[in-house]
Amino acid sequence: MATYAEMREIYDEIRGDFRYDHELNGCLNCGVCTATCPSAQFYDYSPREIVQLLWTENVEQIYDAMQEKIWACAQCMTCAARCPFKNSPGGLVMIMREVAIKHGMQSAKDVLRPFGRVMLKLITTGNQLSPDMIQPDHFPDWGPNIQKVEGDLKTLRKAIPVRTLQTVETAWEVSLKTSVEMYTIWEMTGVLAALEAMDENLFDVIEDFIDEKREEYDDWLEEQEDD
Amino acid sequence: MSDTVLVVGAGPTGLSAAAGVASVGKKVILVEKENVLGGAPILSGYAKLVPSGEWAKDAIGRMVKRVEGDSNITIHKGTKVTKVDGDAGNFNVTLSNGTTVNVGAVILGTGFTHFDSINKPEWGFGTFEDVLTTTQMEQMVATGKITCPSDGRVPERVAILLCVGSRDRQIGREWCSKICCTVSTNLAMEIKELSPTTDVFIYYMDIRTFGLYEDKFYWKSQEEFKTKFVKARIAEVTKSPDGRLLVKGEDTLVKRPIIIPMDIVVHAVGMDPNEDNPEISKTFGVGLEKHGFLERGEHYTSTFSSTRRGVYVGGSALGPDDIDTCISHGLAMAMRAVGDLNAMVQKAA
Numbered sequence: 001m002a003t004y005a006e007m008r009e010i011y012d013e014i015r016g017d018f019r020y021d022h023e024l025n026g027c028l029n030c031g032v033c034t035a036t037c038p039s040a041q042f043y044d045y046s047p048r049e050i051v052q053l054l055w056t057e058n059v060e061q062i063y064d065a066m067q068e069k070i071w072a073c074a075q076c077m078t079c080a081a082r083c084p085f086k087n088s089p090g091g092l093v094m095i096m097r098e099v100a101i102k103h104g105m106q107s108a109k110d111v112l113r114p115f116g117r118v119m120l121k122l123i124t125t126g127n128q129l130s131p132d133m134i135q136p137d138h139f140p141d142w143g144p145n146i147q148k149v150e151g152d153l154k155t156l157r158k159a160i161p162v163r164t165l166q167t168v169e170t171a172w173e174v175s176l177k178t179s180v181e182m183y184t185i186w187e188m189t190g191v192l193a194a195l196e197a198m199d200e201n202l203f204d205v206i207e208d209f210i211d212e213k214r215e216e217y218d219d220w221l222e223e224q225e226d227d
Numbered sequence: 228m229s230d231t232v233l234v235v236g237a238g239p240t241g242l243s244a245a246a247g248v249a250s251v252g253k254k255v256i257l258v259e260k261e262n263v264l265g266g267a268p269i270l271s272g273y274a275k276l277v278p279s280g281e282w283a284k285d286a287i288g289r290m291v292k293r294v295e296g297d298s299n300i301t302i303h304k305g306t307k308v309t310k311v312d313g314d315a316g317n318f319n320v321t322l323s324n325g326t327t328v329n330v331g332a333v334i335l336g337t338g339f340t341h342f343d344s345i346n347k348p349e350w351g352f353g354t355f356e357d358v359l360t361t362t363q364m365e366q367m368v369a370t371g372k373i374t375c376p377s378d379g380r381v382p383e384r385v386a387i388l389l390c391v392g393s394r395d396r397q398i399g400r401e402w403c404s405k406i407c408c409t410v411s412t413n414l415a416m417e418i419k420e421l422s423p424t425t426d427v428f429i430y431y432m433d434i435r436t437f438g439l440y441e442d443k444f445y446w447k448s449q450e451e452f453k454t455k456f457v458k459a460r461i462a463e464v465t466k467s468p469d470g471r472l473l474v475k476g477e478d479t480l481v482k483r484p485i486i487i488p489m490d491i492v493v494h495a496v497g498m499d500p501n502e503d504n505p506e507i508s509k510t511f512g513v514g515l516e517k518h519g520f521l522e523r524g525e526h527y528t529s530t531f532s533s534t535r536r537g538v539y540v541g542g543s544a545l546g547p548d549d550i551d552t553c554i555s556h557g558l559a560m561a562m563r564a565v566g567d568l569n570a571m572v573q574k575a576a
């Protein structure tokens with residue numbers, strides 16, 4: 001169990017986030033966020049509770065909510081679209097999650113563990129899902145009516161303007177220069193540091209990959225100079 | 228210099244102001260854009276008024292009759308003011324019917340516009356027949372029979388949603404409309420009185436039955452009429468396969484999401500600035516405050532002044548207010564107008 005000082009520090013970090021005052025103006029306790037929240041229908045999670053805990057600076061309960069509750073949010077942001085005070089409970093959850101990750105909280109590790117493969121693909125190529133991967137069999141939650149449009153999926157996909165993103169082969173084929181630029185962004189925005197705090201093994205694998213790509217890029221640059 | 232007073236708007240505020248000015252022997256020109264006098268309570272067919280319990284057509288009807296029978300008051304119905312030249316004590320005013328009048332002071336009782344529930348589509352107004360506004364429900368009360376518009380059945384459960392078009396930053400209504408809590412508790416009692424088998428639920432963020440309305444309306448509606456109050460803002464109104472309405476909210480005291488079947492859902496619509504306010508502001512040369520209501524001048528020693536000298540503003544043109552308060556504003560503006568005109572006459576002599 002964390003000490004009060006540790007919990008206070010975590011709260012201060014959430015409170016100090018530059019987005020905080022934009023996401024939280026106050027609260028009329030109307031409950032429209034929780035009423036409209038898909039996660040609240042199924043889990044012990046209530047956006048209004050998150051807002052109240054933050055607004056009343058209940059550092060113990062905030063810490064407690066970060067152990068499990070905040071990970072139930074689907075980040076659909078319906079709460080933000082409905083709040084009559086223009087708060088964004090989902091935005092606050094996003095800040096809390098980032099702080100949880102930064103502090104290497106066990107709850108964050110537990111939640112992110114199954115997504116190792118996704119993270120690997122996402123950080124190394126910049127995307128992990130291409131339209132041709134989206135097949136109705138993989139998404140039972142689409143419901144039975146999806147069969148009515150299934151026949152048109154190929155045509156519909158052609159409407160996506162960026163041609164290279166339409167298939168697995170092309171989506172995962174990223175130019176060397178773009179890759180290297182993206183790695184710089186991951187590094188400078190703290191994504192890689194966050195990954196290291198969450199999963200050291202995955203971080204090592206990805207860092208090796210990045211180093212290799214950077215070397216390849218340097219070699220390519222030299223080749224250009226030679227020509 | 229003229230000591231005639233122009234009163235614009237013949238709702239509770241304007242009717243009170245006109246009668247007030249006439250009662251001290253001054254001439255009044257009363258201009259009303261509609262063809263009927265009485266303002267919102269008459270035009271929207273309000274039922275019994277708060278707090279008197281008198282039918283609107285009787286109470287406001289007396290105010291209309293008083294003005295119509297006064298030889299000091301000239302009434303222009305179906306008429307708008309199109310131009311106001313000059314200064315305090317000497318305004319040259321043009322009306323849309325071609326008349327020009329010279330007046331010394333102008334009193335604006337131009338009122339408000341009911342919030343249009345179409346602007347909150349998730350609450351089902353305009354989509355489901357059994358979703359109504361408070362004014363529509365009052366009209367139903369006036370018919371003496373409570374039934375679902377869709378099929379005429381007697382409703383088992385009626386939900387009244389408070390703060391529709393009030394206290395909502397999403398749609399730019401950052402004000403409390405002040406009257407809807409009391410109007411809704413009153414309506415709940417009227418429904419129960421006419422239809423004893425119907426249960427009424429009121430969904431609220433806060434209950435603001437201000438002043439003496441606390442026990443006469445809020446408590447009474449619970450104690451004598453068994454109205455149920457649920458602290459929840461409804462997220463959406465949908466329809467179940469059996470044709471009943473479903474309201475979805477969070478019971479914030481029990482702290483769980485709820486979906487409840489209803490037969491009629493009533494929107495307690497708030498008070499918007501008069502939709503004509505941009506035009507009124509331009510025609511009369513008066514300012515608007517940040518929400519779009521008419522702006523007050525200095526209040527403590529120049530009570531009910533607008534931002535233009537010699538033009539007074541009061542009632543729900545200033546912001547949401549109840550009928551009794553609007554009537555007081557009307558009389559206070561009459562006092563201001565006549566007092567200022569008398570001072571000008573004395574100074575000129």
